[in-house]
Every structure is written in C-alpha cells, then in structure tokens.
Amino acid sequence: MSTLAARLHKPLRAGSLIAILAIALAGCSGSNNNANSSPSESQSPASSSASASASNSASEPSAAGGTFTYARPASVTSLDLHNQITANNAFAIDKVFEPLVAFDSEGKIVDWLAKSHEISPDGLTYTFVLRDGLKFSNGQEVKAEDAVFSLQRHLDVGGPLAIAAKVESLTAQDAHTLVIKLKEPYTPFISELSNFSNGILPKDFGGVSEEEFFKNPVGTGPFVVKQWDPAGDLTFAKNAYYWQEGKPYIDELVYKLVADDNQAINQLKAGEVDAIESVALQNVGELKQSQDIAVVANGSWVTEQLFFNTLDEHFSDVHVRRALALALDRDGLTNAVTFGYGKAATSLLPPAIPYNANDKVKALGFDTEAAKAELAKSKFPDGFSTKLLIASGNNARAQEAQIIQAAGKSIGIDIHIESVEFAAFRDRFFKYNFSAMINSGQADSPEANSILAFQTDPEGFSKSYWTHYTNDEVTKLLYEGQKTPDGDKRGEIYVQLQQILADEVPYIPLYYPDILKGVRSSVEGLVVLPNNSVRFQDVRLKG
Incomplete structure (x- = not known):
C-alpha cells in the first residue's frame, strides 16, 4: 500500500461504498513548489458533502467534550504502522500517528506535521520544515531526528506499504528540518508520504521496546489509546498536546465492534452509536428518511x-x-x-x-x-x-x-x-x-x-x-x-x-x-476522507 496501496475495506477494509459527489484531485507528485496549505485552528479541510453537520434544532448548541462512539465491522488488532495494511488497523493507526504531509477530503496534498516542504527541480531532494512547538502525546518535543528514525524504520521493515522510492539519505539538517535525498526520481513519493504508514513516532520508541511501544503508542495524532481489546473495542482519549489548538473537541472516541451491517444500522437508530463506518447500501434510503440520522458521503479511491x-x-x-x-x-x-x-x-x-x-x-x-x-x-x-x-x-x-x-x-x-x-x-x-x-x-x-x-x-x-x-x-x-x-x-x-x-x-x-457513513444528527464536523477514513478532531456533539 510501493505503496499500494490498494487497500482493502471490509474484507480488507470495511464497507461497501460512488458517485454522489465527484471529487477533483490535485496531486502534488513531482512538484517543485512549496506547499504551504495547512489546516488552521478553525479550518476543517472537508467539503460539505464530506462533513457531517446535521441538526434537529438550530438553537441546540454544540459543545466540546463527551464521548463519540463509532461502530466498525472489525476490531483493531495491531497499531504497528509499518506492518499493517487493512482498514480495521489503518484507520486506528492514523488517529495516533500523523505524517509530514497529508491529504484533505478532496485528495489534495497539504502540509501536516511539516509547516512547509520543498522539492528540488530534479526531483531528488525533499526538504521538510516541522511546525513550531510540535509535541508528542507524552509532551516531548518532536524533532527532525524523530522523523529520520521513523522513516528509516519504515525503510528497514518494508511491510505492506513499503517506501518504494530509492532513498539515498535521511538527514536531520537541524532540530526542525528533515532532508530526504533520492537516488533517482520517483514521482509518487510526495503523495505516498501522506500514507498513514509514514507517521512520525519518537526516536528509539521513546526508550522502550517495540512490543511495549505499540501496546501503548506515543504519536502526534489527536488521540491516545486509553483501553484496547484486540478482539473487541478500542477507546481513545484526547491528546492534550495535539498541535491543532483546542482540538480534538471530544474527550473520548470509542471504536465499537459491530460485525453485522444490520446490527450497526439498528444501533445507530437507537442512539447506541453516534456513527457507523460501513453503511449497507440498501439501507441508505431508509436512513435518509430519519430526522435523527444523516448520511455523509464522499467520492472514493x-x-x-x-x-x-x-x-x-x-x-x-x-x-x-x-x-x-x-x-x-x-x-x-x-x-x-x-x-x-x-x-x-x-x-x-x-x-x-x-x-x-x-x-x-x-x-x-x-x-x-x-x-x-x-x-x-x-x-x-x-x-x-x-x-x-x-x-x-x-x-x-x-x-x-x-x-x-x-x-x-x-x-x-x-x-x-x-x-x-x-x-x-x-x-x-x-x-x-x-x-x-x-x-x-x-x-x-x-x-x-x-x-x-x-x-x-x-x-x-x-x-x-x-x-x-x-x-x-x-x-x-x-x-x-x-x-x-x-x-x-x-x-x-x-x-x-x-x-x-x-x-x-x-x-x-x-x-x-461512494464512501457513505451513517451519522446521528447530534454530530457536527465529522470529516470523511476519500480513502474511507474519518477525521474526528473536528467533531462536536450537540446538546
């Protein structure tokens, strides 16, 4: 997932999903321009079709805090970003670890942990400057040497989403500047760096063993692991050191295992879950008739x-x-x-x-x-x-x-x-x-x-x-x-x-x-990405 990335949802990735919305993609592969677009505190990189914002009452306020419960058809079995590929794991990993660049709901590459990046005209040198004040979920500063360690570990491990570019060197030019040099041009490189598998983790796993680290991982993502049953549910807590100020708005995110499509629909209707990852297409019309539920869509990959x-x-x-x-x-x-x-x-x-x-x-x-x-x-x-x-x-x-x-x-x-x-x-x-x-x-x-x-x-x-x-x-x-x-x-x-x-x-x-998510109307700000993942840091619960 090369990368590739072809990734598998439900059976290998979850859900059956096209075409409520046509998405125009703007890939940055091979560009030699600086990419300076990045999310601000108030910005959500989603189009209206890709973001949940339904309400029952215009006067009912949205509030920070609370627990968001998300029904998923498969449990999370591993959080090792370099050894995983299936959606059940990938879409939990991307809540804990984040890459230097990411993509928005329209598939456009944007700077993420990097505040800027530059690609040399010959396509061989990539320079990334980290955001100021960037911290891991344990409060420690994120440095360029952490990015070097993370990408080197990915190169060493290979895995299902191995870095296919022929990397000549990874260098921390200073505390906040990472330089990657390639042996030969590889056009997909900047795009593939946005994969969840290229997330940044602490150098040397923060001083613990790999096995211990991935049981309770430390990253830069909006959430940290609070409680985890590899055969059942996973509960995340908000990352107090998250770099997007004030986010995430919710206190907890629960991945609830609901393996059957019909059970998921019933739990959504009953308010037992706030959203479901996999909407059976035959249920879309039924869900749309409910005043308490919205169907959020995005064109997909x-x-x-x-x-x-x-x-x-x-x-x-x-x-x-x-x-x-x-x-x-x-x-x-x-x-x-x-x-x-x-x-x-x-x-x-x-x-x-x-x-x-x-x-x-x-x-x-x-x-x-x-x-x-x-x-x-x-x-x-x-x-x-x-x-x-x-x-x-x-x-x-x-x-x-x-x-x-x-x-x-x-x-x-x-x-x-x-x-x-x-x-x-x-x-x-x-x-x-x-x-x-x-x-x-x-x-x-x-x-x-x-x-x-x-x-x-x-x-x-x-x-x-x-x-x-x-x-x-x-x-x-x-x-x-x-x-x-x-x-x-x-x-x-x-x-x-x-x-x-x-x-x-x-x-x-x-x-x-199409990517379709069933969402309670009490939810605002849920951002659906075209790879079938969801960004939860912008979510607010009403009432």
Whole structure:
C-alpha cells in the first residue's frame, strides 16, 4: 500500500461504498513548489458533502467534550504502522500517528506535521520544515531526528506499504528540518508520504521496546489509546498536546465492534452509536428518511472487484477469466447492489484518482455468446466447478456473489459461494487459499501508482493483490510510470497498462462505490476522507 496501496475495506477494509459527489484531485507528485496549505485552528479541510453537520434544532448548541462512539465491522488488532495494511488497523493507526504531509477530503496534498516542504527541480531532494512547538502525546518535543528514525524504520521493515522510492539519505539538517535525498526520481513519493504508514513516532520508541511501544503508542495524532481489546473495542482519549489548538473537541472516541451491517444500522437508530463506518447500501434510503440520522458521503479511491488466483488451475487460463468478464453484466450488478450510489467500472482506477482511463480503456462488455466462445478457447471448454470466497456479514458482497454465480452458470461454470467470518477470510487470501474472491482495491494516497503497484507488481508485498498475476509488459509500464514526471507521457503509460489489465482480467473491476457513513444528527464536523477514513478532531456533539 510501493505503496499500494490498494487497500482493502471490509474484507480488507470495511464497507461497501460512488458517485454522489465527484471529487477533483490535485496531486502534488513531482512538484517543485512549496506547499504551504495547512489546516488552521478553525479550518476543517472537508467539503460539505464530506462533513457531517446535521441538526434537529438550530438553537441546540454544540459543545466540546463527551464521548463519540463509532461502530466498525472489525476490531483493531495491531497499531504497528509499518506492518499493517487493512482498514480495521489503518484507520486506528492514523488517529495516533500523523505524517509530514497529508491529504484533505478532496485528495489534495497539504502540509501536516511539516509547516512547509520543498522539492528540488530534479526531483531528488525533499526538504521538510516541522511546525513550531510540535509535541508528542507524552509532551516531548518532536524533532527532525524523530522523523529520520521513523522513516528509516519504515525503510528497514518494508511491510505492506513499503517506501518504494530509492532513498539515498535521511538527514536531520537541524532540530526542525528533515532532508530526504533520492537516488533517482520517483514521482509518487510526495503523495505516498501522506500514507498513514509514514507517521512520525519518537526516536528509539521513546526508550522502550517495540512490543511495549505499540501496546501503548506515543504519536502526534489527536488521540491516545486509553483501553484496547484486540478482539473487541478500542477507546481513545484526547491528546492534550495535539498541535491543532483546542482540538480534538471530544474527550473520548470509542471504536465499537459491530460485525453485522444490520446490527450497526439498528444501533445507530437507537442512539447506541453516534456513527457507523460501513453503511449497507440498501439501507441508505431508509436512513435518509430519519430526522435523527444523516448520511455523509464522499467520492472514493475504491474499486470493488472480483479477484482471481492465477495459481489456480482454472483461473491461470486467461480465456476463463475473459469468459467470466464477458458473462457478467457489470451495469446490472451495479444497479442492483449500489442503489444508485455506484458507477459500473470499466478500468482499475476509480474516477477520483489521476490518470484513470475509464473513458479510454475498452473493457470486455456483457455478451453471453461471446463469453461461451471465449470459454471454448480455454482448457475447460465444457465448464468446471469452482469456489468464490467472501466475508460474511456484508449484504452487498453476498448479493454480488449471487450475481457472479448466476453469470458463471450461464456459460457452464458452477460457482460455489464460500462465506466465512472476516478474520478467516483475511487469513485465507493472505495464504492464497482461494480460487476467486470479492474484495475492493483502494488507494492510500491520491496517486495512480498507489493502486497500480499493489495490484500489478508480482514482486510486491501482495504479489499483485494476492492474485500472483505476472505480465512483463505490465511490470515494465508500472516502473516507467513511477519515474516519469506528471504529464501527458505518464498518462499514456497508464492507459496502456490499464488496457492490458482490461484484456487479461486478473481481476474484474465491478463498480466504483461512494464512501457513505451513517451519522446521528447530534454530530457536527465529522470529516470523511476519500480513502474511507474519518477525521474526528473536528467533531462536536450537540446538546
């Protein structure tokens, strides 16, 4: 999560999510300008569609303090920012640790722990100046040497969101200035530094062991861990030393484990939780009719997909994969599953990510007869039986699986649906123990490489998103795109790459979902980000 970042929500990242809101992204990759935009005390970097601000009474005041309870479908199992990738952990890590630069609700890179940054014209030197008075949650000053330690640890660990840039040196030029020198240009670098995995922690873990540190981590984020059950809930308390003065407004943030979509909806209606992370799309209309609940939306960096394990004897055959792509009515599936909150996908990159080629890529359209002809070219012309893995508790995924099952049946492929608990689902695909699965790919930063690297690099952490898909031309184009400056030439590279993926379909992009959160109307200031995370430091509770 390269990075990539394709990140997984619900089964690997949570929720089914497009298109209430189109987001224009302004990536800063390869820029040699200073970036001086940053949030002020009163500023929330969210558009109105991405921020909860519903109320029952205009006279009811918002107040600081209180406890905000957030229902999530999976528990937090680790806070080690360099070794995690799934949403259940990532969206807790980003409440404790923060990077030098971040992205706002529109996907624009902004300075965060750094008050400014500069990129040299040759794209090799990155200079960051830390904010004045910046402190960790234990009250100790944040220095450039802490940033050096943090990024060096990330380089050493690698992990699922490894720093892909070839770093020559990390230097604390003075107490507040960090200089990063690269061996060769890497265009996505500034964008990838905004990933949660590039958060800053104290040098040498503040003098404790790694194991001890990540049980009770110290960071610069708006919250600190108060109580944590890795199999249940996580309670955060406000960071008294947070650099955004006066924030967070709430005293506590509770991540409450609610694994079932319907249970989450019921608890939101009953006021047992203040918001839910994963809104089942079929419930959106119902929630919108309630005066006590608002549905907060943002365009996303997510693509819902059907993934094939190319180590499987059936799905190693490109004709089998193409046959299923032709047999599947993506428009029909999208309409049935998203209730108008999704757009059928034609290529891997969602519309909100730069260099998406949705209007240029020629995808395999719905054509049952062509699908049968394609299957006839395969090693299995008479069809076969296989299994489709999904995580239980997600109604949209269950419906998608049934539609895919029917598409397979129409051309002689018998698909058995395996619905397993989330932890088992994750364990299965991490071990390549599946034939096909439904999941979603998601960018962690507003960068095309964020998704492309994670889903096409056979040598990367996920081996092309656990598909083991390998194509030398795709790999070559991927690396060319990483080194090519932003512009038309880079765009042409990514069009070629996405067309090959559309032709060979190691995964079938199904639809681009919107990010939807159900929120009590007593909540103000909840900022939804296009990676499906939420910023809670601006939240206030009414009454």
